[in-house]
Amino acid sequence: MGFLIVQFLTGLSDASGLFLVACGLSLIFGVSRIVNFAHGSFYMVGAYLAYYLIGYLPLGGLSFWASILISGLIVGLIGILVEVLLLKRLYRSPELFLLMGTFGLILVIQDLSRWLFGSEDLLGPRCPGLDGSIDILGTLLPQYDLALIIIALLILLAIWLLLNRTRWGILVRAATEDREMLAALGVNQSLLFTSVFFLGSFLAGLGGALQLPKGGADLLMDLNVIAGAFVVVVVGGMGSILGAYLAALLIGELSAFGVLVLPQSTLVMMFLIMAVVLIIRPYGLFGKGKSGEYEYDEKTSAPIQPASERLKLAGLGLLLLVLLMPLFAGDFQLVLMIEIAILALSSMSLYFMMGPGGMISFGHAVFFGGGAYAAALLVHHLNTPMELALFFAPLLVGLLALIIGWFCVRLSGVYLAMLTLAFAQICWSIVFQWSAFTGGDDGLLSIWPSDWASNRIVFYYLTMTLCIGGILILRHLVFTPFGYTLRACRDSALRVDSIGINLKRHQWFTFALTGFFAGLAGSIYVFSKGSVFPDEMAIPRSFDFLLMVLLGGIEALSGPVIGSAAFIWLHDLISRIHFWQLILGSIFIFLVVAFPRGIAGFLDNRFGRIFSNHIGPRA
Amino acid sequence: MLAVNSLNTFYGKAQILFNLTLAVQAGEIVALIGRNGAGKTTTFKSIMNLVPAESGKISFKHQSIYHLPSYKICKQGLGYAPEDRRIFTKLTVMENLEAGKQPPRRDFKPWTPEQLFELFPNLAEKRHQDGGTLSGGEQQMLTIARTLMGNPEMIILDEPFEGLAPMIVKQLARTIRKLKDQGVSVFLSEQNLNVARLICDRAYIIHRGSIRHESPIDTLSSDQYEKYCSV
Ligand SMILES: Nc1ncnc2c1ncn2[C@@H]1O[C@H](COP(=O)(O)OP(=O)(O)O)[C@@H](O)[C@H]1O
Ligand SMILES: [Mg+2]
Numbered sequence: 001m002g003f004l005i006v007q008f009l010t011g012l013s014d015a016s017g018l019f020l021v022a023c024g025l026s027l028i029f030g031v032s033r034i035v036n037f038a039h040g041s042f043y044m045v046g047a048y049l050a051y052y053l054i055g056y057l058p059l060g061g062l063s064f065w066a067s068i069l070i071s072g073l074i075v076g077l078i079g080i081l082v083e084v085l086l087l088k089r090l091y092r093s094p095e096l097f098l099l100m101g102t103f104g105l106i107l108v109i110q111d112l113s114r115w116l117f118g119s120e121d122l123l124g125p126r127c128p129g130l131d132g133s134i135d136i137l138g139t140l141l142p143q144y145d146l147a148l149i150i151i152a153l154l155i156l157l158a159i160w161l162l163l164n165r166t167r168w169g170i171l172v173r174a175a176t177e178d179r180e181m182l183a184a185l186g187v188n189q190s191l192l193f194t195s196v197f198f199l200g201s202f203l204a205g206l207g208g209a210l211q212l213p214k215g216g217a218d219l220l221m222d223l224n225v226i227a228g229a230f231v232v233v234v235v236g237g238m239g240s241i242l243g244a245y246l247a248a249l250l251i252g253e254l255s256a257f258g259v260l261v262l263p264q265s266t267l268v269m270m271f272l273i274m275a276v277v278l279i280i281r282p283y284g285l286f287g288k289g290k291s292g293e294y295e296y297d298e299k300t301s302a303p304i305q306p307a308s309e310r311l312k313l314a315g316l317g318l319l320l321l322v323l324l325m326p327l328f329a330g331d332f333q334l335v336l337m338i339e340i341a342i343l344a345l346s347s348m349s350l351y352f353m354m355g356p357g358g359m360i361s362f363g364h365a366v367f368f369g370g371g372a373y374a375a376a377l378l379v380h381h382l383n384t385p386m387e388l389a390l391f392f393a394p395l396l397v398g399l400l401a402l403i404i405g406w407f408c409v410r411l412s413g414v415y416l417a418m419l420t421l422a423f424a425q426i427c428w429s430i431v432f433q434w435s436a437f438t439g440g441d442d443g444l445l446s447i448w449p450s451d452w453a454s455n456r457i458v459f460y461y462l463t464m465t466l467c468i469g470g471i472l473i474l475r476h477l478v479f480t481p482f483g484y485t486l487r488a489c490r491d492s493a494l495r496v497d498s499i500g501i502n503l504k505r506h507q508w509f510t511f512a513l514t515g516f517f518a519g520l521a522g523s524i525y526v527f528s529k530g531s532v533f534p535d536e537m538a539i540p541r542s543f544d545f546l547l548m549v550l551l552g553g554i555e556a557l558s559g560p561v562i563g564s565a566a567f568i569w570l571h572d573l574i575s576r577i578h579f580w581q582l583i584l585g586s587i588f589i590f591l592v593v594a595f596p597r598g599i600a601g602f603l604d605n606r607f608g609r610i611f612s613n614h615i616g617p618r619a
Numbered sequence: 620m621l622a623v624n625s626l627n628t629f630y631g632k633a634q635i636l637f638n639l640t641l642a643v644q645a646g647e648i649v650a651l652i653g654r655n656g657a658g659k660t661t662t663f664k665s666i667m668n669l670v671p672a673e674s675g676k677i678s679f680k681h682q683s684i685y686h687l688p689s690y691k692i693c694k695q696g697l698g699y700a701p702e703d704r705r706i707f708t709k710l711t712v713m714e715n716l717e718a719g720k721q722p723p724r725r726d727f728k729p730w731t732p733e734q735l736f737e738l739f740p741n742l743a744e745k746r747h748q749d750g751g752t753l754s755g756g757e758q759q760m761l762t763i764a765r766t767l768m769g770n771p772e773m774i775i776l777d778e779p780f781e782g783l784a785p786m787i788v789k790q791l792a793r794t795i796r797k798l799k800d801q802g803v804s805v806f807l808s809e810q811n812l813n814v815a816r817l818i819c820d821r822a823y824i825i826h827r828g829s830i831r832h833e834s835p836i837d838t839l840s841s842d843q844y845e846k847y848c849s850v
Contacts (some may be wrong), residue, residue, distance in 0.1 A: 181705040186693035
């Protein structure tokens with residue numbers, strides 16, 4: 001009995017921790033519609049700051065709580081800085097670019113923290129006065145767990161009072177409904193947004209500082225908590241604080257008891273819950289219809305146009321270069337080219353989903369890694385030759401995409417994106433934990449091409465044929481009736497619906513296509529590397545693909561190819577430098593601020609006329 | 620008090636307002652009359668900079684408010700009640716009023732919710748109800764009351780009578796005249812000449828984005844009205 005109560009309280013304490021990270025995120029999203037990926041980084045900074053402050057503040061027993069509060073405040077100020085200097089410029093950009101900007105922030109904060117706080121994992125100090133345990137019917141529960149439960153409830157209450165009992169809260173709630181009207185009523189929404197961002201960041205910093213005695217501080221915290229925080233926010237319904245609390249509770253308790261039944265469930269429980277909730281309630285527990293919808297900004301989405309003659313010529317020139325490459329390039333360049341081609345195909349398939357398809361995916365690695373694993377498993381368990389593996393693996397992944405897509409296309413916007421993340425995470429943890437079949441953490445080794453293709457140059461041509469072929473097919477699809485319908489769906493779902501086009505079925509098919517081609521890329525990848533590890537399916541890999549697409553810009557068809565090349569080139573170039581994340585992050589931030597349409601969009605803007613058919617006045 | 624000069628406004632590439640010029644003096648009730656799609660709403664939105672104009676001059680109390688952020692225009696004393704009402708549906712009536720509140724103006728007794736409830740008795744008993752639960756007429760009253768909470772010197776009402784029962788129209792018309800007596804100038808839009816006659820001092824007729832006619836309401840002939848506004 002005592003054990004069950006303690007288990008329940010442990011779940012509640014975990015839930016409280018989750019809520020502390022998530023509530024600020026939800027608050028910020030509710031008002032500004034900003035999906036702040038750097039929220040986890042703020043959390044991490046809060047933990048580090050508190051760690052050092054506790055050591056320095058000469059306040060005796062009080063210094064623990066004072067440090068936590070001050071850390072929260074400092075992080076809040078950092079939030080203001082970020083909002084005023086960066087995010088304010090991006091409010092009018094498509095949501096994707098905001099996303100990319102906050103991605104950049106993650107990288108920058110990561111390296112700055114390494115520099116400021118060092119890369120050692122820090123063990124959290126104990127909380128004075130609350131460092132013991134209490135005995136509940138024979139089972140021990142740390143006192144600090146109880147404290148966290150109470151603090152979370154107090155913060156929930158405080159936010160509720162702030163939102164419902166103050167003028168500031170009234171304005172914030174009004175702003176979630178109709179910002180423009182609020183401005184016409186004399187409210188400076190810019191200031192209001194900044195204040196909300198301050199509060200949200202403050203809460204993130206506070207959350208990080210508060211969990212110090214439980215988890216310490218390390219440089220992996222940012223990415224470790226952000227996925228969980230998003231799950232809580234999405235399950236609760238974006239913008240709903242109470243929803244976030246209930247979602248955290250649901251996840252905390254089900255995980256606490258799920259572990260007792262099925263010990264392997266820890267890694268997936270959270271994502272499983274999210275998948276189930278979103279399938280039943282597409283906008284989360286407390287979410288309301290439209291909020292969180294990704295609205296394609298018409299002003300920035302120039303229609304995609306077929307390449308002009310000159311552009312085609314340039315493409316042909318590039319193709320020729322690729323074909324002749326083995327004549328003059330060394331092994332290293334060929335390997336690099338192979339990798340670029342594979343990633344370009346994979347990001348092209350993601351682009352197909354995000355650009356023309358209008359669906360953001362945070363879980364693209366499930367298709368890429370899925371292809372790699374499908375091929376590797378076929379070879380490993382069935383001794384399938386490479387040719388057949390390259391044929392069947394993409395089909396298997398296409399099938400997987402049909403299953404995942406069937407659930408996902410019922411949602412839209414951020415919710416859809418989060419569901420893709422959930423499925424990716426579920427698949428990843430299956431691969432990770434089912435060692436007997438997949439090799440688990442050790443991966444699958446010795447997956448080599450057939451003899452005839454084991455020569456580097458032959459494999460190069462094989463890769464180029466498949467990848468460029470795939471890219472051209474996807475490109476061609478954009479201009480078929482299917483592609484036109486898809487874009488029409490994206491730009492005006494309602495209108496398309498009313499003329500009887502089945503939007504969902506088109507999107508579903510898009511999923512399958514995306515899965516197939518990403519799977520193809522993945523299966524070539526595994527033969528080029530000779531091995532595959534669960535990392536290829538993990539969240540950071542999905543983010544890599546997202547970055548490649550964002551880097552290239554979603555306005556131009558050539559974007560993914562340029563983006564992948566740029567990504568690999570930058571990665572290769574600057575990963576030799578000490579603080580490469582700082583540089584890469586700054587580049588991202590600079591790019592979104594300077595070229596809100598992406599690199600390819602920028603090139604098109606700037607030099608488009610060189611390639612355009614109509615130079616000068618038309619007759 | 621409000622002067623608009625050669626205003627041109629576009630939605631994307633489509634020009635909606637063409638060299639639109641008009642003026643409203645202090646203490647007047649002026650109507651902007653035009654049929655559906657004539658550009659009344661666009662005119663108001665351009666004045667409030669909710670749809671930034673392409674060119675032109677807009678001044679209020681002799682100071683340019685052209686391309687000023689909307690909230691600053693409001694703070695200068697120009698209130699705006701949109702045609703689609705845009706009540707905050709999840710806020711109570713009282714909270715809606717609070718959202719519209721601005722610091723009191725000099726030489727001007729600030730509006731309080733109690734005074735506004737006297738002016739709009741229907742709202743009084745629903746003060747703790749969510750805005751979304753009000754009827755169309757009540758929402759219209761709330762929009763105006765909310766704008767008045769900003770203590771405006773002039774109030775812009777976009778088709779305030781649209782969709783209201785005749786009884787309510789008369790009641791609202793009386794209320795608007797009371798506003799004038801309390802020193803608030805009113806600039807409103809209307810499609811129906813008879814309704815405009817109920818309350819206005821002067822009228823502009825707008826057609827296809829520019830002013831075609833201007834006169835005191837008493838001398839505005841039905842012919843003039845028919846010419847531009849008959850459907
Ligand atoms: N958001 C918009 N985008 C494009 N055109 C618009 C938009 N809003 C209004 N219009 C067009 O502008 C013209 C004037 O509209 P509006 O100012 O709303 O007229 P009124 O208020 O007099 O009915 C109409 O032709 C209408 O179709
Ligand atoms: Mg109108």
